[in-house]
Amino acid sequence: MKESAYSPQQSRRKFISSLGCLTIGFSLTGTRWAEATPSPSALALPGSLTIEDRIDAWLEVLADGRVRVFTGKMELGQGIRTAIAQVAAEELELDLTQVEVHLAETGRTPNEGYTAGSGSMEHSAMAVRHAAAAARQQLLGLAAQHWNTRPEQLNLSAGQVRKTGTNQVLSFAQLLNGKQLEGEVKPSVKLKPKSEYRYVGKAIPRTDIERMTRGESVYVQDIRLPGMVHARVVRPPAYRARLEAFDEKNFKVPGLLKTVINGSFVAVVTEQEYQAVQAQQRAREHARWSQPQPLLPSGQDLEAYIITLPTRSQNVKSQGTVSPLDQPDARTLRASYYKPYQMHGSIGPSCAVALYEGNTLHVWTHTQGVYPLRDALAKMLNMDPDKVHLKGVPGSGCYGHNGADDVAADAALVAVAYPGKPVRMQWMREDEHAWEPYGSAMRMEAEARMDNTGRISHWRYALWSDSHSSRPGGNPGNLLAARYLEKPFNPPGSGYAGGAFRNSEPYYAIPNYQIDVHTFEGPLRVSALRSLGAYGNVFAIESFMDELSVKAQKDPLDFRIMHSTDERAIAVMQKLKEMVRPVKTGPNEGIGVAFSRYKNTATYCAVAAKVAVDKATGQVKLQQLWGVIDAGEVINLDGVINQTEGGMVQSASWTLKEEVLFDQQHVSSRDWTSYPIFRYSDVPIVEVAVIPRPHEEPLGAGEAAQGPTAAAVVNAIYRASGKRIRHLPVRAEEVAG
Amino acid sequence: MEKDITLQVNGKQHSLRVDPSTPLLYVLRNELELNGPKYGCGHEVCGACMVLLDGVAVPSCRVPVESMEGRKITTLEGLIRPDGTLHPVQRAFVQEQAAQCGYCLNGMVIAAVALLDSNKNPDDAAIRAGMERNLCRCGTQTRIMKAIQRAAKES
Ligand code: FES
Ligand code: FES
Numbered sequence: 001m002k003e004s005a006y007s008p009q010q011s012r013r014k015f016i017s018s019l020g021c022l023t024i025g026f027s028l029t030g031t032r033w034a035e036a037t038p039s040p041s042a043l044a045l046p047g048s049l050t051i052e053d054r055i056d057a058w059l060e061v062l063a064d065g066r067v068r069v070f071t072g073k074m075e076l077g078q079g080i081r082t083a084i085a086q087v088a089a090e091e092l093e094l095d096l097t098q099v100e101v102h103l104a105e106t107g108r109t110p111n112e113g114y115t116a117g118s119g120s121m122e123h124s125a126m127a128v129r130h131a132a133a134a135a136r137q138q139l140l141g142l143a144a145q146h147w148n149t150r151p152e153q154l155n156l157s158a159g160q161v162r163k164t165g166t167n168q169v170l171s172f173a174q175l176l177n178g179k180q181l182e183g184e185v186k187p188s189v190k191l192k193p194k195s196e197y198r199y200v201g202k203a204i205p206r207t208d209i210e211r212m213t214r215g216e217s218v219y220v221q222d223i224r225l226p227g228m229v230h231a232r233v234v235r236p237p238a239y240r241a242r243l244e245a246f247d248e249k250n251f252k253v254p255g256l257l258k259t260v261i262n263g264s265f266v267a268v269v270t271e272q273e274y275q276a277v278q279a280q281q282r283a284r285e286h287a288r289w290s291q292p293q294p295l296l297p298s299g300q301d302l303e304a305y306i307i308t309l310p311t312r313s314q315n316v317k318s319q320g321t322v323s324p325l326d327q328p329d330a331r332t333l334r335a336s337y338y339k340p341y342q343m344h345g346s347i348g349p350s351c352a353v354a355l356y357e358g359n360t361l362h363v364w365t366h367t368q369g370v371y372p373l374r375d376a377l378a379k380m381l382n383m384d385p386d387k388v389h390l391k392g393v394p395g396s397g398c399y400g401h402n403g404a405d406d407v408a409a410d411a412a413l414v415a416v417a418y419p420g421k422p423v424r425m426q427w428m429r430e431d432e433h434a435w436e437p438y439g440s441a442m443r444m445e446a447e448a449r450m451d452n453t454g455r456i457s458h459w460r461y462a463l464w465s466d467s468h469s470s471r472p473g474g475n476p477g478n479l480l481a482a483r484y485l486e487k488p489f490n491p492p493g494s495g496y497a498g499g500a501f502r503n504s505e506p507y508y509a510i511p512n513y514q515i516d517v518h519t520f521e522g523p524l525r526v527s528a529l530r531s532l533g534a535y536g537n538v539f540a541i542e543s544f545m546d547e548l549s550v551k552a553q554k555d556p557l558d559f560r561i562m563h564s565t566d567e568r569a570i571a572v573m574q575k576l577k578e579m580v581r582p583v584k585t586g587p588n589e590g591i592g593v594a595f596s597r598y599k600n601t602a603t604y605c606a607v608a609a610k611v612a613v614d615k616a617t618g619q620v621k622l623q624q625l626w627g628v629i630d631a632g633e634v635i636n637l638d639g640v641i642n643q644t645e646g647g648m649v650q651s652a653s654w655t656l657k658e659e660v661l662f663d664q665q666h667v668s669s670r671d672w673t674s675y676p677i678f679r680y681s682d683v684p685i686v687e688v689a690v691i692p693r694p695h696e697e698p699l700g701a702g703e704a705a706q707g708p709t710a711a712a713v714v715n716a717i718y719r720a721s722g723k724r725i726r727h728l729p730v731r732a733e734e735v736a737g
Numbered sequence: 738m739e740k741d742i743t744l745q746v747n748g749k750q751h752s753l754r755v756d757p758s759t760p761l762l763y764v765l766r767n768e769l770e771l772n773g774p775k776y777g778c779g780h781e782v783c784g785a786c787m788v789l790l791d792g793v794a795v796p797s798c799r800v801p802v803e804s805m806e807g808r809k810i811t812t813l814e815g816l817i818r819p820d821g822t823l824h825p826v827q828r829a830f831v832q833e834q835a836a837q838c839g840y841c842l843n844g845m846v847i848a849a850v851a852l853l854d855s856n857k858n859p860d861d862a863a864i865r866a867g868m869e870r871n872l873c874r875c876g877t878q879t880r881i882m883k884a885i886q887r888a889a890k891e892s
Contacts (some may be wrong), residue, residue: 003814077838205834212826212839214847215813216774254738254756273767274759291764311797347777347785347874348840397838398877429778638834642880646837649876670873672782680865683878 044187047126048072051398052110055138055649060180061089065159065171066098069132072112073124074104075208075370077397078702079639080120082206086150086199086635087125091192092139092172093133093156096207103372104392114369114471119600120698121635125698133192134185136369142175194694201694203638220366221351227423228353229257230273230427232280233410234266235435236484236668239525240292243484245556247286250409251411253279260417261488264289267414269423280428294664295523303338303727306441307464310629312516316501320512323461325447333551334447337540338727339710341438341524341660343669345677348396348707349432350403354415355422361388361415366395368471373405375474377412380482380489399650401527403427403436405472408478413575433675435480435666439521440500440527444540448510451548454552456563459513461504461541466522468499468532480525499532503707506541508563509596519730524662531706534598535651538707539714540595543726546715556593556715557606568604568693572628575689576606579626585720588613589623592715598699604630604691605704606646609684609712615720618736620717622652622684627705629688632696644688647705653678655710656730663722746771747815757803762786764802765812773813773843777872784844784871788812794844794851796870813843816850826850829888830881837875844871849885854876858889 042053046074060068069088075081085099112124140151143161160169212218243264255275260267268279353364367373370390378385388492411425442465442606475492476482501517532620549559557573564570580591595606608626627647634640657676661669669675714725723735740757743750753768765771774797777785780797788797789811795848816824826849836842864885
């Protein structure tokens with residue numbers, strides 16, 4: 001495709017120098033390759049090769065001999081760029097500096113859907129590993145041909161092939177001689193033996209961290225394009241409020257270039273950024289909105305309310321019979337738990353830059369899925385998807401589906417209404433807090449019966465939850481702005497119910513059980529928050545396991561181990577036991593533990609928490625967290641540790657502090673004062689141990705700690721104070737006394 | 738109502754014509770094209786936008802730029818040594834890999850530099866107190882505290 005007319009040499013130079021970073025630059029060049037149907041043999045391939053098996057879709061040899069790797073996944077702060085580079089460098093015997101990783105971009109990288117569910121190692125890294133191995137084979141083949149020798153006589157290092165025992169070398173670029181890698185990855189491709197690994201499994205430092213400390217341009221927020229204008233969106237006062245009138249005649253602010261009004265979607269465009277901030281405030285005074293029904297019947301308690309809502313109910317899994325639970329006796333136990341709405345709470349509010357020019361829309365976005373968002377934007381704008389080009393650029397950490405897609409839709413709508421200039425759409429703090437899709441409130445009910453040896457014989461569990469995913473997935477109804485247009489797109493109704501019952505089955509050997517899920521549509525907008533329903537379910541199950549262990553008078557870890565049959569589960573718990581064994585607790589201090597295997601099929605994680613409780617005030621001080629994680633094959637050891645540390649701290653913050661509040665009209669948690677999160681004085685000491693399993697599948701570590709940390713914290717509070725906390729967040733008045 | 742304003746940023750004088758009520762942050766990011774200071778909350782409660790003002794770490798998201806004339810402003814970029822090497826605090830952040838998304842990192846480094854300037858050897862409590870205004874959502878605080886201890890040792 002031809003370069004966009006927008007990028008004459010001069011502005012391109014300015015563009016690149018102002019970005020100072022290759023991964024953001026050069027993004028107007030358009031399509032590198034077209035999506036194609038993979039060959040039938042692709043189905044036998046690992047990871048994302050099933051959707052794209054051409055070698056050159058994943059790797060490209062650059063003229064200077066370096067290799068560019070294409071991933072359809074996004075950098076979310078999990079260090080994916082480094083992990084992918086490690087895998088490619090390993091198979092191709094490159095130095096890490098010889099690998100460049102190109103993040104998700106439509107028309108340039110494979111369509112790997114969303115960067116979510118801790119699947120990036122399993123899907124993208126595995127595809128890159130096999131594609132790189134296939135490339136290695138091909139390059140060796142070319143060299144063998146060139147020297148008329150056998151591949152065994154050749155040696156690969158630092159981007160060159162050497163004829164063994166000679167000084168003859170050829171770089172990858174020379175071998176390809178202006179061509180690119182060809183063909184598909186075959187299931188039979190030979191991988192480098194793991195025993196010879198130099199990079200994979202090691203704690204390789206991320207190179208982007210130095211760039212961050214230097215204040216280089218890293219984030220979508222840092223993009224500055226020539227002629228760029230600034231935009232803000234003016235959201236209604238309530239979800240269902242509609243614009244009745246906007247007094248455009250009297251709406252005058254300095255620098256105002258355009259007021260975009262489309263149905264109830266209102267946005268302002270100005271020359272300077274601060275003018276946009278002021279225009280957003282002033283525009284509110286000129287808009288008249290309808291008064292919709294209140295969010296909740298007045299005086300209603302949310303937990304009581306959600307179980308009165310109509311539900312779609314479904315049995316998740318059952319085995320044997322649970323009828324003995326209908327006659328409660330001394331051997332049965334029953335408890336219910338609750339978690340409130342919680343928010344992603346990114347430190348940097350969502351942002352996107354969009355440019356509409358020559359019938360093509362370019363959007364720079366921190367979405368987790370450039371392709372699904374492209375399709376949703378194209379439908380919203382009634383455009384050909386080929387004319388919508390999205391480039392993934394990192395934003396502030398998102399921890400799931402935050403405002404990233406919505407702000408891109410806002411930017412796209414404004415760019416189309418104000419063509420020819422790059423539009424930088426930045427959400428303000430209030431926009432993010434009040435309009436992001438939250439992690440759903442959930443209620444969980446658990447019942448169990450134990451035999452006289454303390455073994456659980458019967459288990460019944462039911463949960464109530466809203467959906468845990470309303471990602472765009474090609475559907476404009478999931479984009480906030482699209483719901484307010486003159487021709488609105490309606491939300492497609494309940495999203496992914498599977499998210500609600502993620503980890504709703506206990507990962508323990510219990511002969512009789514029944515698990516049911518009841519999905520409702522609650523008052524607030526919801527979507528995927530790190531670990532989805534696993535946080536609430538593991539909080540409930542692992543709190544309940546603690547209650548049962550007390551009843552059975554067993555050590556809480558031994559109690560879990562005695563119900564476990566999976567060696568890897570037992571190993572993380574044994575390791576945790578070793579870590580906390582030497583720890584002493586003083587008066588009013590306690591240690592709590594919890595375990596889960598994420599999704600019951602992925603990463604194993606056991607967590608211990610130590611708290612001190614002030615009985616008079618009910619104040620809880622979280623002193624320390626220990627985590628043990630088995631995420632299968634580790635690609636970057638420090639990456640796994642960093643993600644687990646961060647996950648534990650974040651989950652502890654959710655558990656001890658966080659709840660999205662709302663009044664009759666709308667969300668009232670609109671800033672860090674009305675929605676407090678952990679500050680330094682709250683943060684515990686953390687220690688993480690990794691059990692490496694080089695010969696297992698890599699599983700991804702980003703979400704495994706969320707659930708177990710919550711339960712470990714409340715279990716520790718119980719051990720310290722005798723108070724059982726079943727409603728989150730932990731409240732001092734429930735701990736006091 | 739734009740006005741001519743002279744700002745001293747990272748050792749250089751800048752003459753600008755801006756609306757004098759513009760918060761410093763927007764001028765640093767947009768007029769001076771500095772990426773260090775970040776917009777996080779605009780309420781002086783998260784620290785993402787911090788700069789050193791005459792050596793003191795302060796949020797830049799609310800102070801009007803006109804009140805900054807004659808003050809010495811240092812941003813993350815200004816901590817880099819003339820030979821291009823990193824300030825010991827920046828170096829310690831790299832060595833400890835003290836970031837996930839890194840969006841909070843600007844404020845963390847700035848607050849840490851100010852803290853170490855006033856207290857060469859802060860203990861755990863002093864570090865927490867010195868960093869209390871800075872939020873991190875990725876949960877990187879424990880690594881940042883290690884980085885601060887390392888910088889204290891190495892400088
Ligand atoms: S942006 Fe200034 S303190 Fe948050
Ligand atoms: S590293 Fe992401 S907010 Fe601190």
